[in-house]
Amino acid sequence: MTEGNSLGVVLVIEDEPRYQRLLRTNLAMEGYTVWIAGNGHDALEQVYVREPDAVILDLRLPDIDGFVLCSRLRHLTAVPIIVLTALNQEADLVRALDGGADDYLTKPFSPAELLARVRAHLRRQQSQMSPDAPRLSCGPFQLRPATRELVVTLGESRTVRLTPTEWRLMGEFLRYCDKVIPHEQLLRQVWGPDYQGEHEYLRIYVRRLRQYVEPDPRHPRYLVSYAGIGYALHSAPRHSFS
Structure with missing residues (x-):
């Protein structure tokens, strides 16, 4: 939750003092409020x-x-989680x-690159939570911007709360309903221009x-893969081309 004139609150979960100092210094200089958790239990409390x-x-x-902590955090919060x-x-x-x-960044790392990724994730999160963002729909699927929820109407209606990255990716699929979107376009729009070729993220x-x-994720008929090309979300069931 943003504090005062801060650009945002960043929780750093790191047990090594040298990385704690490095991250706190760079994030604070950028304008963020920084809190440090030196272990997993402290991190869960601070969330x-x-x-x-x-x-x-x-x-x-x-x-x-x-890895266990990452899953626990994801169940507690929908904010971006950047692994370092x-x-x-x-x-x-x-x-x-x-x-x-x-997101996933390996040590040793460039502070400038980390800051760029934090900025990008927070900027996308703020834009997608805007009350002016349009509702998107494709057949039985609809996104609710105000709550970042996906409504799925296949038989009984159900609602799923999406993570920031899931939201951006699903938004692209609904925006181009029934159209095949190339892999590189999805990577560029959802993760940014520096992620070209990172197909594992997409998969x-x-x-x-x-x-x-x-209905059966092992045999997809709505979110279909087109081998060597990209993916498409269809408004009615199709056969997979992967």
Whole structure:
């Protein structure tokens, strides 16, 4: 929750003092209010108390596995979660994004790049929560901007609260209802120009959205993959081309 003239409140979950100092200094100089949690239990408490606008999460913590903590945080808050870690294997990236992270940056890192990612996530979050944002719909799917909810009307109607990245990606699919959107266009619009070629991000989030929009996510008929081209959200069921 933004405080005073601050650009926003950032909760940094990091146990190493040198990284705590580095992150606090750079974020504060940029204009953010910074709170530090040195372990997972403190982080969970501060999410309730501080109501941060963004979270920066190290995966190696002394008390709680970072991947487990990421999932817990995602159930507690819809704000952007940026993982900052020394773990640089693709399997770690996949596991973190599957657990609810919105972004993944490895150590050693560029403070300028981290700040750019924080700015981008907060800017997108503010724009998508604007009361002037239009409602988007495609067949049985509708987005509610005021609450960042997806309404799915397949048989009985149900409502799903989306994370910031899920919201942006679903918004692109609804905006181009029944049209195939190229992979690179989706990456550019949802994550930004620096994410061209990061197809793993896209695959993971499409898989998550299919859990919401498909009667059988293993056999998608609404959110369809077109191999080598991109994805499309259809207003009526189709056969997958993947």
